[in-house]
Every structure is written in structure tokens, then in C-alpha cells.
Amino acid sequence: MTTFIDEIIEDLLNSNIPLSQTVIVLPSKRAGSFFIKNIKKKLKDEVCFLPKTLSIEELVEDVSGLIPASQTQLQVELYHIYQQQYNQGEPESFLNFLGWGQTLLGDFNEIDRHLIATKPFFDYLSAIKELNHWSTDKSSTLVSNYLIFWKSIADYYENYKTHLEKLGLGYQGMLYRKAVENIDDYLKNDEQHYHFCGFNALNTAEQEIIKRFLTRPSTKVFWDIDPYFLEDQHHVASTFIRTYLKSWPQLNPDNSILVKGKSRYNSEKNIVATGISQNIGQIKYVGQLLADFSQNDLENTAVILGDEALLLPLLNSLPNNIKALNVTMGLPLQQVAQAAFFENWFQLQLNFKENGFYYKDVLALLDQQYAIILLGDIRLTIKKEITQKNLIYIDPLKLNITSESTALQLIFSSWKDNSKQALAAILKIIQLLKEELFPQKNWLQLEFLHAFLELFNQLKNLNDTYTYLGDIKTLKQFYKELLSKETLDFRGDPYSGLQIMGVLESRVLDFKNIIITSLNEGTFPSGKSQNSFIPFDLKIEYKLPTYREKDAIYAYHFFRLLQRSLHINLLYNNEAGGLNSGEKSRFLLQLATDPEVNYSYKEQTASAGVTLKPKTLKKIEKTPEIIASIKKHVEAGLSPSALTTYIRNPIDFYYKYVLGIKELDEVEDIIAHNTLGTVVHETLEKLYEPNLNTVLTPAILTKMEAGIEQEVRKQFAIWYNAINIDTGKNLIIFNVAKQFVRNFLILEQNEIGSGNQIIIKALEAKYSVTIREGVTLRGTVDRIDTVNNVLRVLDYKTGRVEKGHLVLKEWDDLISDYNKQSKAFQVLCYALMLYKSEGLPQSTEAGIISFKNLKEGFLKLNKDRSSLITQDLIETFQEYLLQLVDEILDIDIPFTEKEV
Numbered sequence: 001m002t003t004f005i006d007e008i009i010e011d012l013l014n015s016n017i018p019l020s021q022t023v024i025v026l027p028s029k030r031a032g033s034f035f036i037k038n039i040k041k042k043l044k045d046e047v048c049f050l051p052k053t054l055s056i057e058e059l060v061e062d063v064s065g066l067i068p069a070s071q072t073q074l075q076v077e078l079y080h081i082y083q084q085q086y087n088q089g090e091p092e093s094f095l096n097f098l099g100w101g102q103t104l105l106g107d108f109n110e111i112d113r114h115l116i117a118t119k120p121f122f123d124y125l126s127a128i129k130e131l132n133h134w135s136t137d138k139s140s141t142l143v144s145n146y147l148i149f150w151k152s153i154a155d156y157y158e159n160y161k162t163h164l165e166k167l168g169l170g171y172q173g174m175l176y177r178k179a180v181e182n183i184d185d186y187l188k189n190d191e192q193h194y195h196f197c198g199f200n201a202l203n204t205a206e207q208e209i210i211k212r213f214l215t216r217p218s219t220k221v222f223w224d225i226d227p228y229f230l231e232d233q234h235h236v237a238s239t240f241i242r243t244y245l246k247s248w249p250q251l252n253p254d255n256s257i258l259v260k261g262k263s264r265y266n267s268e269k270n271i272v273a274t275g276i277s278q279n280i281g282q283i284k285y286v287g288q289l290l291a292d293f294s295q296n297d298l299e300n301t302a303v304i305l306g307d308e309a310l311l312l313p314l315l316n317s318l319p320n321n322i323k324a325l326n327v328t329m330g331l332p333l334q335q336v337a338q339a340a341f342f343e344n345w346f347q348l349q350l351n352f353k354e355n356g357f358y359y360k361d362v363l364a365l366l367d368q369q370y371a372i373i374l375l376g377d378i379r380l381t382i383k384k385e386i387t388q389k390n391l392i393y394i395d396p397l398k399l400n401i402t403s404e405s406t407a408l409q410l411i412f413s414s415w416k417d418n419s420k421q422a423l424a425a426i427l428k429i430i431q432l433l434k435e436e437l438f439p440q441k442n443w444l445q446l447e448f449l450h451a452f453l454e455l456f457n458q459l460k461n462l463n464d465t466y467t468y469l470g471d472i473k474t475l476k477q478f479y480k481e482l483l484s485k486e487t488l489d490f491r492g493d494p495y496s497g498l499q500i501m502g503v504l505e506s507r508v509l510d511f512k513n514i515i516i517t518s519l520n521e522g523t524f525p526s527g528k529s530q531n532s533f534i535p536f537d538l539k540i541e542y543k544l545p546t547y548r549e550k551d552a553i554y555a556y557h558f559f560r561l562l563q564r565s566l567h568i569n570l571l572y573n574n575e576a577g578g579l580n581s582g583e584k585s586r587f588l589l590q591l592a593t594d595p596e597v598n599y600s601y602k603e604q605t606a607s608a609g610v611t612l613k614p615k616t617l618k619k620i621e622k623t624p625e626i627i628a629s630i631k632k633h634v635e636a637g638l639s640p641s642a643l644t645t646y647i648r649n650p651i652d653f654y655y656k657y658v659l660g661i662k663e664l665d666e667v668e669d670i671i672a673h674n675t676l677g678t679v680v681h682e683t684l685e686k687l688y689e690p691n692l693n694t695v696l697t698p699a700i701l702t703k704m705e706a707g708i709e710q711e712v713r714k715q716f717a718i719w720y721n722a723i724n725i726d727t728g729k730n731l732i733i734f735n736v737a738k739q740f741v742r743n744f745l746i747l748e749q750n751e752i753g754s755g756n757q758i759i760i761k762a763l764e765a766k767y768s769v770t771i772r773e774g775v776t777l778r779g780t781v782d783r784i785d786t787v788n789n790v791l792r793v794l795d796y797k798t799g800r801v802e803k804g805h806l807v808l809k810e811w812d813d814l815i816s817d818y819n820k821q822s823k824a825f826q827v828l829c830y831a832l833m834l835y836k837s838e839g840l841p842q843s844t845e846a847g848i849i850s851f852k853n854l855k856e857g858f859l860k861l862n863k864d865r866s867s868l869i870t871q872d873l874i875e876t877f878q879e880y881l882l883q884l885v886d887e888i889l890d891i892d893i894p895f896t897e898k899e900v
Contacts (some may be wrong), residue, residue, distance in 0.1 A: 001300075001564060003510035004224045004259075005031070008197050009039050011257060012051070017218065020049035023192045027199060029055045030328050030494070030501075031508035037495050052192070056199070056206065057172070063186045063209070064178035066170035072482055074164075074171050075101050076462050081160045088148055094468035095477055100533075102481075105171060107533055108157055112173030113203040115180060116542055122154035128535055176205035183212045193218040198508035200224075200560075201240045201553045204543075207248075214250035221256055224508060226563040228263040237559040239552040265563035269599045273519075273588050274606050275574030282517045282571045283313045284608030289515060289569055290498065291319035298322065302499040302511040304561065305329070306518030314500065324497025328505040330487025333455070338448050339483060341368040342426065346476040349415045349422065356393035357412065359386050365411070373436050374407035374429070390720070407432055419475040423460045430456065451488055458482070503557050510564040519572040519585040525554035558587050574605060617897040618651050627891050629658050634885060637768050637778030640829035643881075646888060647825070648818035651897040653888075658895075671720055671733040677798040679715040680740050680851065681782060684796070685763045686711050687741070688783075696758045698749060705745050712738050740798065740851040747854055751787070760785045769836035771878055775885055781830045792858065793830050793846040793869075797823075801850035801859055808863040811876065815884040823848060827861050828877045835874045844869040 012022065019039075026032050032053035039050060054062075061068060069077070079097050111118060129150040164170050170178065179186075194213050199221070202210065213219040223245075229238040230245075245251060276282045286303060293301060298321075305311060311327070312335050318325070333339060348361040363386065365371055366379040375382075382396050396412045410429050415422040430453050437445050459479065463469045469478060499511065503524070518524050528547045530536070539546050562568055570591075576582030591601050620626075633642070646653035655661045687704045694700070716725055716734065725734040751758060761784040768778035783794040805823040808814065814821045814828075827846040834840060845867050847860040860867035887893055 001510065001512050001566070003038070003564060004198060004222075004508055005035050005038050005510070006042075007260065008035070008195065008222050009042050011220075011222070012039075012195070013042065017193050018049075019051045021191070021193055022051040023194045024051050024053045025056055025059050025194060025196045026053060027056060027507040028505065029058075030505055031055075031198065033494050034509055060175050060179045060205075060209070063182050064170065064175040065182060066165070066175050066178055067168055068172060068175060069164065069167075069169040070458070071102075071105075071485055072458055072462065072478075073169070074105055075481075076466055076468065077163060077167075077169075078105060078156075078160055079468055080466060081156060081163055085152065085155060085159060093474065095471075095474040098474075098477055098481060103531055103533060104153075104156075106531060108160070109171050109173035110532070110534075110544055111157075112171075112177040113205050114542070114544055115177060115204045115208065116544070118157060119154060121538075121542060122157065124541075125153065125534065125538060126150045128538060173205075176203065180205050180208045183209055187212065187216065195220045195222060197222040198224040200556045201545075201549065202244070203545075207244070211248060211250050214248070214255060217255070219255060221251070223256065223258050224560060226259055226263050226265040226559075228266045228563075229559065230258070235559075236552050236555040238556075240556070263563075265559065266597050267599070269562075269566050269568065271562070271568045271570065271591060271599055271601045273570045273572070273584070273591070273601070273603045275572055275584065275604070276606055276608060277575040278573055279307065279310055279518065280313055281608045282573060283310055283317050285571060285606060286314060286515055286517065287317040287319050288608065291321060293321070293513070295321070295323065297513055298324075298498045299496070300511055301513040301515070302501060302506065302509070304506055304514065304516040305500070305502055306516060306520075306524035308332075308502045309335075310517060311335075311500070318498075322498055326494050326497060326499050327490040328494075328499065328501035330489045332484065333451055333486040333488060334480075334483040336448050336451075336488070338369055338445075338452070341365070341370040342452065342479070344368060345411065345426075346472065346479070349472055350476065352414050353393055356391075356395040359392055359394055362386065362394055362396065370429075370433055371411070374411070374432060375405065378403060378405055378408055415472055417471050419463055419469040419472065422472055422475055423456060423463060426456050427453070427460065447488065451486065455479070455482055455486055503554070506557065506561055512565060513567045514561055514565045515569045515571070516558075516561065517571045519570050519588055521583040521585055524558070524585055524587075525551045555587065617899070618895075619897070620651065620654050620895040622891045622894060624891070626654075626658055627889060630889060631774070633657055634775050634889065637776035638885070639777075639779050640826045641779075643829070643884060644818060644822045644825060646884070647815060647822065649898045649900050650895040654895040670729045671716075671725070673798070675720055676733055676737055677796075678719050679712060679737050680798055681764070681796055682715045682719070683708070683711045683737070683741050684744065684783075686715075687745075688760050688763055692760050692763070694759065696748065696752060696760070698752060701745050701749050701752070705742060708738055708741050708745075712741065743854050744849070744851065747857060751857075756787050757789075758785055758787050761791075767830075767833035767837050769833050771832070771836060772882055772885075775882065777829060777833055777836075777881075779829060779833060781834070784834070790843040790845060791841050793827065793834055793844070794858070795827055795830060795848050796851070797848050798851045800852040801848050802853065803856060803859055803862075806847060806859050806861045808861065811880050814877075815880050824861055828874075829881070831861075831869045832874055832878060832881070835869075835871075840869060840871070840874070 008024070012019070024032070024035055026035065032055065035053055036050060057068075075098070078101055079094055082097065082101075083091050111121065126147075130147055161170075161174060164174065194216075196210050196213070196219070199206070199210075210221065214221070223241050225238055225241045229235045230242060232238070233242070245256065274285065276285050290298070290301075290303075303314065305314065308329055309332075311329060311331060315327075344361065344365040348357050348365050351358045351361050363383065366375070366383060371379060378401055381401055382394070382399065385391065385399055386394055396408060401408070407429065410425050410432075413425065415425065430449060433449055434446065434453075437449065456479075459469065459475070459482070463475075469475045499509075501509075516524075521527060526547075530547060532539075534544065536546060538544075570588060572584045572588065574582055574584070588603075592603065642653065642657055645656060687707060691700055691704075712734065713725075716737075725731060748758065762781070763783055765781045765784060766778075767781065768776060771777050781793060782796045783792075785792050785794065801823055805820075806827070808821070808824050808828075814825050827848060831840070831844070831846040845858075845860050846869050847858050847867075849858060850856070853859070861869070863873060
């Protein structure tokens with residue numbers, strides 16, 4: 001396959017111009033690297049000086065005499081000018097400026113790149129803004145400031161340029177305008193032969209520069225455009241080049257070199273457009289395609305990412321046959337997992353209160369990789385303190401930590417909303433991390449760390465010069481802006497193996513096999529997005545680029561990639577959802593409907609191959625050691641909750657009661673449901689306790705009601721060690737607890753008012769009874785009382801329980817179906833314990849009081865339409881209970897997981 005670069009080299013070697021006197025100007029540095037590689041290959045062992053290669057940006061920088069400033073410095077310097085010039089009271093804070101400063105910079109850049117006469121332009125813009133403002137009251141401060149701002153734009157622009165020029169710096173557009181001013185002097189002092197290769201959409205400044213070069217006979221322009229596109233007067237891919245060929249008088253057959261021979265685009269090639277669900281689906285499908293490529297094919301294959309955010313997923317989805325790889329695009333620093341450490345540290349400091357750091361911020365930071373490296377076991381001590389003491393706000397520096405740690409002091413010392421203090425602490429932490437990582441020779445981690453060091457040093461230098469980053473919130477926002485722009489460049493052999501690149505990196509390069517992703521409207525092409533203060537009509541008036549030109553640029557890049565390729569896979573997301581319309585790119589529609597082409601075009605849908613392992617339920621075989629452990633529990637006493645855990649899922653019983661694995665302690669900043677239940681239980685116990693074995697009266701209940709708030713508050717203080725319960729969701733839950741207790745006392749009042757006699761016999765009664773030798777049942781009964789001489793065994797539930805939950809239908813279900821019969825099983829256990837301990841009177845009932853279903857009152861256990869707990873009923877239950885215990889103790893019955 002003859003590439004565009006090969007054609008340039010062929011023309012160059014056939015000319016009489018010495019290579020050493022030739023300068024090749026290309027759209028990107030990457031194209032220059034491939035040019036040098038190919039010309040070396042062509043020259044083989046011939047000894048000579050190679051041509052010089054420049055990107056257009058490098059040439060412009062050379063001609064302008066200015067140094068391009070970083071986006072960070074450009075923003076700070078623009079704010080400096082804004083502050084100096086603003087005289088309408090208090091200027092906006094730097095934090096607010098970040099919201100619009102970048103857009104204004106972009107507009108200044110566009111104006112200069114297209115050599116717009118600025119005074120009439122800004123006058124026009126100011127007039128438009130005055131016409132469009134939203135209020136007829138020009139005397140209002142808001143409207144007045146709005147109009148003054150737009151009238152001042154011209155001054156901002158001029159003063160900003162003057163300020164940057166004094167520093168020897170410039171933004172890209174400024175360099176272009178300056179290069180146009182300096183081009184004649186530059187050409188006088190330069191005798192090299194310039195070849196401009198592979199350009200398409202040129203801004204006005206670039207056009208002027210190239211046209212001035214073309215006044216010298218030795219300059220050539222090589223256009224990378226297929227004859228098929230040029231001959232079609234309406235094809236969008238040739239929009240710009242067709243215009244230059246018609247309107248540049250400097251062009252002639254000797255210096256304007258077009259693709260030779262017949263069309264390569266309109267030739268035999270296989271194009272397959274594949275619709276796949278979601279972005280990750282596309283990336284997984286790319287991996288499947290590459291898995292079938294030979295090593296030879298991979299050497300001439302490029303994956304073009306229409307959405308560059310998919311780089312990391314792609315790198316993680318490459319098949320095992322990829323032995324060599326070159327990534328032309330940079331990895332955004334914000335996609336590096338370690339960036340979360342600094343993000344969390346900022347958040348920790350922003351949420352700092354006088355009583356310490358918010359526990360969630362502390363835990364989030366402690367789980368970051370850098371914190372693990374720096375703090376080691378200290379972080380486990382801090383986490384343990386937080387969970388065990390239910391600390392909502394914590395100062396780790398006040399904990400009793402024996403080992404000294406500089407990192408601990410740096411991380412958990414308050415920055416006091418001071419950016420200088422913050423940056424000093426961050427840079428010290430980076431140095432500590434470097435000292436930890438360097439001996440391990442963890443080069444990738446050190447590379448990440450170096451990128452963060454450069455970023456924060458940049459912030460420190462700016463903060464030392466200007467005071468705009470004074471508070472932590474502004475510093476954090478500026479850090480996030482920088483993070484989104486900073487990239488880590490991959491290093492390796494740029495010519496070996498599979499090539500992965502973005503759309504712009506593909507300029508001038510040709511590959512036999514092409515895979516392009518994200519061919520959806522709004523992504524490729526990007527659509528009508530416009531981040532600019534310049535109205536659309538004004539852009540049209542001054543011939544500034546709009547979304548139309550952007551679409552034409554995308555079209556050129558897309559069709560240029562296809563023209564020399566032979567095997568092309570085009571992928572798009574065919575699922576509409578979220579911000580994605582699922583609409584395939586117009587370029588695909590154009591490929592499908594072009595009637596005059598010779599290529600093979602096919603559309604299909606596919607799904608990324610995902611191997612799903614069928615879920616297998618766990619099975620733990622019992623050993624003599626496991627049986628011995630279970631017997632200890634059985635002899636010490638099994639609780640109803642332990643037995644219902646086994647019924648629900650035997651695996652959970654194994655983890656909790658055999659292995660002794662406890663549930664993870666968690667901090668309750670909002671009162672948990674089980675804490676609410678405990679508070680209600682304990683409150684009722686304390687209120688009723690003075691009236692045991694006493695006939696309840698309305699007066700007793702009224703007295704209890706008066707003490708509800710005090711007792712509930714006291715129980716929350718005991719069971720919930722946290723910030724106060726008088727605000728937010730905790731206040732709501734506190735009131736819910738009070739209302740649960742109050743509603744229960746009202747229920748009791750109504751019972752007494754209906755002529756019922758209630759006597760409390762026991763509260764929170766603890767039982768431990770032997771139901772067979774070596775088998776003990778233990779538990780706590782919430783309440784035992786008599787109502788009109790009927791003994792009742794009660795269990796309180798703060799959740800919702802229905803009557804049907806206590807209807808005992810099949811005995812087998814009782815020990816096998818948790819969802820249907822767990823409530824019945826539990827109250828029968830309490831009745832059995834009472835029966836074994838004290839015996840049961842002739843009239844005994846057992847059941848539940850559900851605080852979310854109080855209107856139903858006492859929900860009674862019911863068997864065969866009878867609510868009485870008889871001796872036969874209890875003894876039958878005991879048989880089934882022992883059957884369940886025997887199953888647990890049976891070494892031949894494994895613990896088998898149930899689908900819960």
C-alpha cells in the first residue's frame with residue numbers, strides 16, 4: 001500500500017533539491033515521526049542529511065518569536081488584567097472567573113487565528129449584547145455592569161496582549177497573528193525549501209503564512225485529497241481544499257501537488273458498519289476484532305477513538321495476541337486512579353469543622369492508595385476508632401496513636417482555608433510518597449507522581465506570584481480544571497505494533513486496517529456544540545468557523561482515513577439512553593447511500609462477547625471440627641435468630657455462628673433501623689418497669705406518656721453516640737420513635753377503656769432452657785402479660801408485620817420457608833422457652849405487636865383457626881425444632897446456599 005507520506009518522499013527524492021535544505025511542515029509531530037521513519041526506510045543505507053520536519057505550531061512559534069504559555073498561566077494572567085482594569089466596584093472572584101475566563105480566551109484565540117480587525121468587531125459585539133440584554137431598566141446595577149463588561153472587552157483584549165508580549169508569551173492565536181506580521185522578515189533570512197503537506201482546514205493566519213511562502217518558487221503544497229472527493233463539487237470532505245485551489249492565485253501545477261493516479265477511495269475495499277450497545281460494548285468488540293488479527297496485520301492496523309475517554313477501557317480490553325502497542329494520544333491525568341487521593345483530601349479540608357473532620361471524608365481518604373502507602377497500620381487504628389465509637393467528626397491527631405507519622409500530621413492538619421498552607425502540605429506529601437516508592441522501583445507510580453508534582457508546582461508558582469488562589473475552594477476548582485487538561489504521554493516504539501490514536505492524531509497517516517469507534521451524531525461529528533460568547537450571526541459575518549466548518553473538518557478526517565485503507569470496521573452505539581440518542585453518524589449514512597462507489601459496504605449489529613459464568617450455589621461440607629464447633633453453640637444455647645438465620649440461608653449461619661464472622665461495623669450518622677428498634681424496646685421497658693405485676697390504669701399510662709420524650713432521648717444517648725438528634729433526618733427518626741411509643745400507650749389506653757384488665761408479668765425476660773440433652777434454647781422475650789387472665793407472650797417489631805405472617809399452615813414450612821413462617825417460628829420459640837421454664841396456663845397466646853401496623857393490635861399466632869398455645873402444639877413444635885437442630889448437626893448434610 002502506497003501511503004500519502006510515501007508519495008511525498010517519492011516526489012522529494014525525484015526532485016533536485018538537497019534533502020538537507022528541505023523543511024517538511026506537517027499538521028502534527030506524530031506525522032513528522034512517521035515521515036522520518038519512512039524516508040529512512042526508502043534511503044536504506046545511503047548516507048545523507050535528512051530533511052527537517054516541523055509541525056505547523058512549531059513553525060508559527062519560530063516565526064512569531066513568542067513562547068506559547070500554558071492554559072493555566074493564560075487564565076491567571078487574563079484574570080490579572082481583568083482585576084486591574086475593572087473599576088465598577090468589586091470584581092468577580094477568581095472562582096467565578098474560571099466559569100467564563102476559558103471561554104473568553106477561546107474567543108480571543110479564534111479572533112486572532114482568523115486575523116479579525118478587532119476594533120470594529122468588538123464594537124459590533126458590544127452593540128449586539130446591548131440589543132439582546134434582558135432588561136429595559138438600564139439603571140439597574142446588574143444590567144449596567146453587564147453592558148460595561150461588553151464595552152470593556154476590547155480593552156481587556158488589548159491590555160492582555162500587551163501584558164503577555166512583555167512577558168515574551170502568547171496564546172496560540174496571538175502567536176499566529178504575530179507570525180503573519182513577522183513572515184516577510186522571516187523569509188528574508190531563511191533559504192530553506194518548504195513543503196507543506198497534508199493540510200485541510202486552515203485558519204486565515206495559516207493561509208496567509210502559506211501563501212507568503214508560496215511566493216518563493218521552491219515552496220510546494222501537497223494536498224492529501226482523493227480525486228473522487230475533488231471531482232464531486234458537493235462532497236463535504238473537499239470543502240476547504242476545493243476553496244483553496246480556486247481562490248489562491250499563488251498556486252500552480254508546479255507547487256500544488258495533488259494525489260496522483262486514479263481514486264484510491266473509490267476502489268475495492270471492505271467496509272463493515274456495526275451497531276453495538278453502549279460505549280463499553282464497542283470497546284469489547286474492538287478486542288474481539290483484534291483477537292483475529294495476525295501479527296503482520298497488527299503492524300498495519302490503527303484503532304481510532306472517536307471518543308478519547310475510552311482509552312483506558314480499550315487498554316484493559318486488548319486481547320493477548322497484542323505483543324506491541326503504540327498509544328499516540330495522552331492519558332488524561334484525571335483518569336488516573338491516584339488523582340482521587342488529592343480530590344478526597346481537598347474535600348476533607350473543605351468540610352472541616354471545629355470538632356474535626358467528617359468521618360465519611362476521613363474514611364474515603366484512608367482507602368486511597370497513597371494513604372495506604374503513607375499511613376500503613378495507622379489508618380486501621382483510625383478506622384477502628386471511628387466505627388467502634390460511632391464518631392461523626394474526628395480529629396485523628398488527637399487519637400492515642402503510639403507510632404509517630406509525619407504523613408499523619410500533614411494530612412490531618414487543618415489548612416485553615418489557606419492555599420499556601422495547602423500547597424506546601426501537598427508538595428511535602430508528594431515528596432514523602434516519592435521516598436516510599438523510589439526504593440521499590442515502581443516506575444509507573446513514580447511517573448504518575450511526577451505528573452502531580454509538576455501540576456502542583458505550577459499552582460504554587462502562580463500562587464506565589466498572584467494571590468487569586470487564596471481559599472481552598474478556589475484552589476480545588478482550579479486544580480480540577482488543570483487536571484482535566486493535563487495528560488500523561490505514553491512512551492515506546494512509535495512505529496511498532498498496533499496503533500491507538502484520536503481522530504486528530506491520524507492526520508496524514510494511512511493504515512491498511514482501520515477500526516473507528518463512536519460514530520454517532522454528537523460524537524463523530526460533534527454536532528452544534530458552541531462554547532463561545534460570539535453570536536452565530538456575527539461569526540458568519542466575520543467568516544469565523546461555526547459548527548458547519550467543524551462538521552466539514554470531521555468529514556475530511558473520516559473520509560481521508562478510508563481512502564487508502566482496505567479493511568475498515570466502523571462502530572457506533574445503537575442504544576438510545578441518557579445523553580446518547582443512539583443515532584448513527586451521518587458519515588455512515590453517506591457511505592451507505594453513495595451510488596457511484598466500488599467498495600463493499602455492509603451494515604450489521606453485534607454484541608460484545610461476554611462470558612457469563614453460571615452462578616453456582618456454595619456448598620460447605622461439614623467436618624468433625626465443624627460439628628464440634630456447632631455442638632458448642634448448641635450446648636451454650638441457640639437463639640431464635642440463629643435458627644431463623646439457618647432457615648433463611650445455611651451459608652449465613654456457617655459464616656456467622658461457625659466461623660464467627662461478625663457484620664462490619666458502620667458509623668451511623670443517620671440513625672439506623674435496628675437502633676430505632678432498640679431505643680423503642682428499651683424505652684417501653686423503662687416506662688413499664690415500675691408497674692410490674694400491677695393492674696394498669698389510665699392514670700399509670702398517662703404518667704408514662706408524660707415521660708416519653710425524656711426516656712426516648714435518654715435511650716438515644718445510650719445507644720446512639722453521635723451528633724445531636726435535633727436536626728435533619730435524625731430529628732425525624734427521633735420523633736418517629738416517640739410516636740411509636742405514644743401510639744402503643746394509646747393502644748393500651750383503648751384496651752383498658754374497653755374493659756380489659758392488663759397486668760405486666762415480665763419485661764425483657766431472659767430464658768435458657770434445655771429441650772434435649774446437649775441442646776439448649778435461649779432468648780429474650782420482650783413482654784409477658786395477662787389480659788383478662790389470658791397469658792400473652794409478646795414480641796415487639798418496629799417493622800411491618802401482617803396477620804398472615806403468624807398463621808401456621810404446614811409444619812414442614814416452619815423449618816424450611818423463612819419468608820412465610822419466620823415470625824411464627826420465633827414466637828413459638830419464646831412460647832417453648834416459657835413452657836420449659838415455667839409451664840403454660842390453660843389460656844396462653846403468643847404473638848407480635850407491630851408498630852407499623854398497630855391498628856391490628858396484638859397479632860396472634862394462629863393454627864387451625866385457634867390462637868391458644870396448647871401443650872400438643874408446643875410439643876409438636878419441639879419435635880420439628882429438634883429435627884432442625886439434627887439437620888444442623890448432621891455431618892452428611894452440607895451447608896448449602898439458598899438464593900435469597
